Amino acid sequence: MSFIPKTGSFEGMKSLNKSAIMNLIRLQGPISRAEIAKLTKLTPPTVGSIVSELLEADFIKEETGFAKSQGGRKPIMLTLNSTNYFIIGIYGSAEVITTVISNLDGEIIYSKDKEVWNTPSEEEFLTMLKECIQDTLDENDLLHSSIIGIGVAMHGLVDPVNGIAIFAPHLNLSNIPIKNTLEDEFSIPVLMENDVRALTLAESWYGKGKDVSDFICISVGRGIGSGIVLNHKIYNGAYNSAGEIGHTIVDVNGPRCKCGNYGCLEAFSSEAAVLERVKRGIRLGRDSILAAEINEDNRWDIEMIFRAAEKGDQLALESLEESGRYLGLAIANFINIFTPSKVILEGKLFDAGDLILSPIRTMVERSTLKSSPGPEAIECSTLGKKGMAVGACTLVLRSLFKPGGF
Ligand SMILES: [Zn+2]
Known part of the structure; x- marks a missing residue:
């Protein structure tokens, strides 16, 4: 199916010139027709005709500008009309x-x-x-x-x-x-x-990756995955499966992962892995304020671990730390290969703050080469759970x- 909206006046909306002009208005509006012509190197009549079409389609709107104009008349500026589509x-x-x-x-x-x-x-x-x-x-x-x-x-x-x-x-x-x-x-x-x-x-359009040419974004939840941006482009790999950091092996003797292998990062550092480590500790007789809750139901939430850790529960603290260490190890390997200028972390697990971020940064500091970005390159996403x-x-x-x- 074509990506051109069906309304007649949008026909050809995807033409490169239209997109380029709309994008310029999106990024730099309010902007005048003359400025658009200058920046896109399109002729003023071409800009004028495309702008007319965009106005007719209610994609953009005109407003009287405040910029200085040589002729004394206030220039008509263009902005995105974001209320119609x-x-x-x-x-x-x-x-x-x-x-x-x-x-x-x-x-x-x-x-x-x-x-x-x-x-x-x-x-x-x-x-x-x-x-x-x-x-x-x-x-x-x-x-x-x-x-x-x-x-x-x-x-x-x-x-x-x-x-x-x-x-x-x-x-x-x-x-x-x-x-x-x-x-x-x-x-x-x-x-x-x-x-x-x-x-x-x-992240690249609206988040911590804006204007960053090379970064990786790691998401930790039920699984662990990543997106790789190289030279302003997302890297998909030959099979659209690049970035499966969750299934890189961080310990050959580690526990079995859902993928069938042993010792994957996901088996150490996913939310489920943090929870499982605490449950296992309790089953083995470790002291924990979470022990009373283990039999009540199976709907354990990672926030229970955070709350216990904040109260100083040693088992919860250790579980978060171990997850962080393995994450840090995998991130360090990633950094050594790609040398991104930023690593963006997303997931509820990072609400634990330094309890998880400190061990990550320590491992990155310890395991990356001198020519790589250091632990200060690691940041948490601000886009939230949406x-x-x-x-x-x-x-x-x-x-x-x-x-x-x-
Ligand atoms: Zn796996």
């Missing part, structure tokens, strides 16, 4: 489907979480995605024609070209035709990426403003 972004994790709406500035104006049923079938999962989108359209009273596109950030292995979730490990589903299903249902173009790569894109969904929206925004670009 929207993007729907979806983050498909194994536990929750987060649906958001963003405007053209990438600001989230609506967000809703829906719990995923236990082990849904492919059809049930697709039905949930459709319901999430339909609910979002209904609840916000949005015109179908005002939605530029739907972005999907999906956990696991994703084929972004065909929009297929090749393998969603936490749902144990394969080859889910998400793009085709949603496009058939809603007649709105759909773009899809792996969740961490979508997050990495969001980062993946923001990334899903950014996939569509990128297609609109920078087709083929980053």
